Amino acid sequence: MLMVLNKCSCNRVQSQTFGDNSILHLHSYNDNDDNQHYFANDDVNERIRSAFDVHQVENTLYAVLGKRSDSLRKLDQKIQRINNNFKFVENTCQNTHANVKWDKYNGHCYHYGTDIIDWYTAKRYCQKIGGYLVKIDNTEENRRIHSIIRKTGRNHWIGLTDFKEGEFRWTYDQSVASSIPWYPGTGKHNTNKNCVDIGDFSGKWGDRTCSIQLAYICERNFCN
Known part of the structure; x- marks a missing residue:
């Protein structure tokens, strides 16, 4: 510790510490004595002033x-996604499968989920109600689905993934999709985007990160 001493009639002690270096000041407040004596090491004081540089500390x-x-x-966003999924599961447990509304078309039935959830949760829910994330087989089916979801203003998850990078398969039967109507700029090789949705505005498809929360479409081969 470096001591700086002043002979005075009234002394005040101020201590400042930074790391392993300390400096102790005794200041003179004698109005009748203008002579103050300081014993300090200039090199040490310069280092202390540098260490306490205000701009460095602020930066x-x-x-x-x-x-x-x-x-x-980012943590708040993750918590919000988890809360949304829990809320969805809670609401699901309160409803029976009989309350699920199905839209019949060309021998198949479709459920357009309005809950905003991630791809994995959507897949599990479709299985729970006796179906699967939709498999779109042709242009006519895609046009029919698009005519419904464009009224919602939301993109919807479908059952297409490329968990094996660059090989897009349907989760329903693991068949490889062909002639995919990609939205411009999507469908490229990107390991962070393994799940596919259908756009509400264009009806085109895009690959996304599976944790993103969207609406979804379930399909089943038979329904009442």
């Missing part, structure tokens, strides 16, 4: 706070 704090803020924002 460091802003950088740390910025990272913390970004991390908290």
